[in-house]
Amino acid sequence: MSSAIASIRLLGLSGSLRRASHCTAILRTLAVTLSDRARLDLFDLAAIPLYNQDLDADGGPDSVRTLKAAIAAADGVVLVSPEFNYGMSGVLKNALDWASRPAYTSVFKNKPSLVITASPAFTGGVRAQAQIIETLVAMLAHVVATPQVVVAAVHEKVAEGRLVDDAALRFALGAVDALLRDIALRKLAALRSSEHDTGGAFVP
Numbered sequence: 106m107s108s109a110i111a112s113i114r115l116l117g118l119s120g121s122l123r124r125a126s127h128c129t130a131i132l133r134t135l136a137v138t139l140s141d142r143a144r145l146d147l148f149d150l151a152a153i154p155l156y157n158q159d160l161d162a163d164g165g166p167d168s169v170r171t172l173k174a175a176i177a178a179a180d181g182v183v184l185v186s187p188e189f190n191y192g193m194s195g196v197l198k199n200a201l202d203w204a205s206r207p208a209y210t211s212v213f214k215n216k217p218s219l220v221i222t223a224s225p226a227f228t229g230g231v232r233a234q235a236q237i238i239e240t241l242v243a244m245l246a247h248v249v250a251t252p253q254v255v256v257a258a259v260h261e262k263v264a265e266g267r268l269v270d271d272a273a274l275r276f277a278l279g280a281v282d283a284l285l286r287d288i289a290l291r292k293l294a295a296l297r298s299s300e301h302d303t304g305g306a307f308v309p
């Protein structure tokens with residue numbers, strides 16, 4: 106199990122483009138904290154254009170193709186989003202709409218995915234979280250089952266670009282552990298099935 110975990114690569118998507126974003130700070134903190142167990146790379150969604158089906162041919166514009174390739178190469182995706190007007194950020198929804206194509210066979214199909222939301226409110230973006238999960242389900246992503254991680258009062262828990270609240274960090278790491286376990290089990294299952302693959306030859 107440990108070597109399966111050691112080679113895990115995660116992709117982090119922040120729903121906020123703000124330079125001092127709390128969501129991006131949470132992702133950065135997870136990346137540092139996890140570094141001995143998995144690699145978590147952040148993908149900046151700033152270059153993703155507004156979704157336009159006219160441009161959605163041959164994988165879409167270059168920036169979208171880069172995003173899709175990054176998702177495809179990752180073992181799992183960690184999405185951290187603020188709540189805007191009771192929903193996920195437009196930045197994240199737009200990126201997910203691009204990444205969702207081709208429908209039902211996209212790079213998100215079966216992709217282990219973990220959703221975290223954060224907000225200054227006591228609700229911690231829980232309404233946005235439900236929406237993100239619903240969108241991921243529509244894309245046939247594999248949303249990891251774990252207690253919902255919402256970071257309430259996030260403005261009091263982030264300082265100098267890091268999540269500094271121990272309880273919130275531990276809770277988020279518990280969910281990331283569930284994601285890593287899920288990925289490790291999938292890797293082991295894939296390894297076992299390749300070991301048993303006889304290439305179609307009959308093995309008595």
Ligand SMILES: Cc1cc2nc3c(=O)[nH]c(=O)nc-3n(C[C@H](O)[C@H](O)[C@H](O)COP(=O)(O)O)c2cc1C
Pocket residue numbers: 121122123125126127128129186187188189190191192223224225226228229230259
């Ligand atoms: C346009 C707008 C709408 C917002 N709506 C909500 C909301 O419905 N619920 C909520 O909890 N916070 C809401 N907020 C607060 C954001 O969740 C908060 O600013 C958050 O920290 C932004 O994420 P970031 O720090 O990663 O940029 C809203 C903020 C903006 C700018």
